[in-house]
Amino acid sequence: MKRIILFLSLTATLVAITPLMSPRVASAASFDCTKTDLAADEKEICAERSLNDLDVKMVTTFDLLVGLVPMGNRDILREGQVNWLKTRQACGGDQACLRQSYEARLKELDEAYRTLIKPL
Template sequence: MALIGLVVMAGAAPLLPLHAQAASFDCAKTDLAVDEKVICEDRTLNDLDVKMVTTFDILTGLVPMGNRDTLRDEQSAWLKKRQACGSDAACIRSAYQERMRQLEEAYKSLIRPL
């Protein structure tokens, strides 16, 4: 099933505009940071941004009130790390993969009612 999804996405990619909207910032802005420009120009990085921001937003709503600031602080620290990658797409991709692992671990550690 995942393979089918990738094939469908790959087939639809040429139909999308060159500068798509990333989830966490507007790619049409003229004052984008270097890392943001790279994300806007690279469909894979754009998709990673959408996935990460969506996951972060959902997780923020699930964690207890007292832990939300910690989650936001971690996100701010991660953003600085991504920004430090500059135009290095491999570094940006690695930063997203690392952050997704962290968010997935945070989700797994949530206390859920029985």
């Protein structure tokens, strides 16, 4: 009897936490994962948590940087982002390519931040 109660308790706990353990995410930082017309790169980013995390980091870094650069340089930064997005899209569902694309873009954004003139 004790074993049955223990088994039922463990089963109930597992059923309760399973939705919390789902590897899928509802949205990445830069697009909505619930859309039905996602491109191959977007589908892979939504399906792979580490790629989603890179997307969150990239868009957060980009947004912060856009707010810090002088207005004349914002267009240059945005143009770089559009060009990078084309590179990312060319990866399709290739995880290694997507990861490399994000890492390269984050390196570029970090370098842009380092070259900003900052007040003392």
